[in-house]
Amino acid sequence: MGSGECLKTNKIMENNNHICHDLKTDRPDIEQPLPAALTFLPILFGLSVVGAIALNVLFVFQLKASEKAKQEWSDKGTDESSQQDKIGDKVKGIKTEQRRGEDIRKWVEGSRQMQPLVIAIARSMDVKSSIAELSLFRDLANPNQVRIGLKFDKGGAKQLDSTLGAINAMGYRSYSANQTQGKSGALDYQATLIWQKNNTESINLTSNNE
Numbered sequence: 001m002g003s004g005e006c007l008k009t010n011k012i013m014e015n016n017n018h019i020c021h022d023l024k025t026d027r028p029d030i031e032q033p034l035p036a037a038l039t040f041l042p043i044l045f046g047l048s049v050v051g052a053i054a055l056n057v058l059f060v061f062q063l064k065a066s067e068k069a070k071q072e073w074s075d076k077g078t079d080e081s082s083q084q085d086k087i088g089d090k091v092k093g094i095k096t097e098q099r100r101g102e103d104i105r106k107w108v109e110g111s112r113q114m115q116p117l118v119i120a121i122a123r124s125m126d127v128k129s130s131i132a133e134l135s136l137f138r139d140l141a142n143p144n145q146v147r148i149g150l151k152f153d154k155g156g157a158k159q160l161d162s163t164l165g166a167i168n169a170m171g172y173r174s175y176s177a178n179q180t181q182g183k184s185g186a187l188d189y190q191a192t193l194i195w196q197k198n199n200t201e202s203i204n205l206t207s208n209n210e
Helices: 036-123 156-169
Strands: 130-139 142-154 172-181 187-195
Touching: 036 130, 036 142, 036 156, 142 156, 156 172, 156 187
Parallel strands: none
Antiparallel strands: 130 142, 142 187, 172 187
């Protein structure tokens, strides 16, 4: 007989109802019931979801804050770079002015040495002689060398010897000298003068020393 099936015995009727016999036997449970602690799992799951959402929101705020801070530092870096460029330009300007000052100092120092030379040339002139042109060129790379150019209208070779004697007395020696004799005492003289610091003796500057 199947479970839950009613059995009629000798068709006996009792109060017009069938007598039913439950022939199903007791069976053990297939799976053990869940522990009571597992009932908190849904609660923990809900809390974890809420925590994840809160962490995501916090992460978004932190990300925005970091991007803002990054932009601020980038702007500061740009400002610092601009300031460094301006300082670099100022330093270059200062160095340029320093070089100019050094060039002026060298020029002044060189002119101090040529001033006595010009005075000596002027004092060597005879009353009957005259200079049409006097030029002195100094090379900054070689301050001990002076390129001289003399043009006499009158006086000729005699005046040139007197002038070269005065130059010699100042401690200069001539190299690559070249002179051209003109008419009526005119004379053109060009040479390179080299300063002889230890030279105290008179040197004949009329010759071309090479």
